[in-house]
Amino acid sequence: MIHHCVRLTVKPGVDAARLDEALESLRRQGEVIPSVLSYLVGRDFGGEYEWGGTYVIEDLKGYWEYLVHPAHRRTDELGLPLVDKFVSYDITDDPDPDMGEKIAALHRRRYAQDPELARLVGGLGGYEGSAAPGPHGG
Template sequence: MIVHGNRFTFKPGASPEQVEEALESLRNQGRSIPAVTSFTVGRDHGGEYEWGATFLIEDLDGYWEYLTHPSHLRTDRIGLPLVDRFASFDITDDLDPGMGAKIAALHQRRYDRDPELTRLVSDLGEYSGSAAPGPHA
């Protein structure tokens, strides 16, 4: 099992309508991506970010399905331009010591296939976590 999570803060200029559209797009990912078995989207408490989202995924094949699903791509296109600070993380009960590298490789494969995503991630004010340092140019 893999819990994939994001923590983020929107740019000060993001309107309430833009924020809600991005959050609803994240919720739609949870509802529409078959590989997601449960999800949470909401306020981030106890940290330095405003919002967060987690998605429970069975395995690496499901993780790839999640990363490349059209609803995830939509969230990237509407949400990333609004985000200032972003962190991703993954928690897994898989004991494979190479799991972190395998997850990072999926993210890199996605960057390699999608130049627009690469640009959006590269434009973030701060980016850390499981897919960081981000796309390699």
């Protein structure tokens, strides 16, 4: 099982309606992507981030489905332009010692297949986590 988690802060002055639309899109991807077994999107307390989401996915095949699903891509289009700092990370009970690299490879593959997504991620003020340093290597 893989728990894919994201945490983010928004840029100062972001319109509340645009933020609500992006957060609703995060929720929608949890509802419509078949490989997502459960999800939670909401306020993030206890650190420097404002919002977060967690998606439970069974395996790498499902993780890839999640990454490339149109609902996830729509969230990227709506949300990434609003984001200042972003972190994604994964928690898994899979005993494979190479699981972290396999997850990172899926992210790199996604960036390679979607130059516009790579541009959006490259424009973030800060990015850490599963696919860091991101599509541009830094």
